Amino acid sequence: MNLTKKERKLQAGMAGGHFKSVGKKEVNRYNRMFRKDANLNMRVNSGDLMAIKEQAAQHGMPYQTYINSWLHKLATKKLKASLFSRESWAREKPGLVEQIRKGIADAKAGRVKPFSKVR
Numbered sequence: 001m002n003l004t005k006k007e008r009k010l011q012a013g014m015a016g017g018h019f020k021s022v023g024k025k026e027v028n029r030y031n032r033m034f035r036k037d038a039n040l041n042m043r044v045n046s047g048d049l050m051a052i053k054e055q056a057a058q059h060g061m062p063y064q065t066y067i068n069s070w071l072h073k074l075a076t077k078k079l080k081a082s083l084f085s086r087e088s089w090a091r092e093k094p095g096l097v098e099q100i101r102k103g104i105a106d107a108k109a110g111r112v113k114p115f116s117k118v119r
Contacts (some may be wrong), residue, residue: 036068 056066
């Protein structure tokens, strides 16, 4: 069987005891952590999408996975958005931050459907 350089390196690491087995509890924890249970549908600039697809290809992954990894980093605060600050938003849109917080709290409490259309 012909293995790639990366596959040979993994095989050598496994044979050399560099990896350890994890229990079912640990596997379940990771499955819960990385479960994808929500959909996101959005329109983006075609030039931005092409740039994202090129970056994803350079990293050797599908562009959806690449976008999801960035969203995860933003959500877990491992990456900070520097385009605008919360303070600038609050100045430009008075009350918006509070409305968003209230909407999230209402959705968590079951008082409204999450992400329902506002008219």
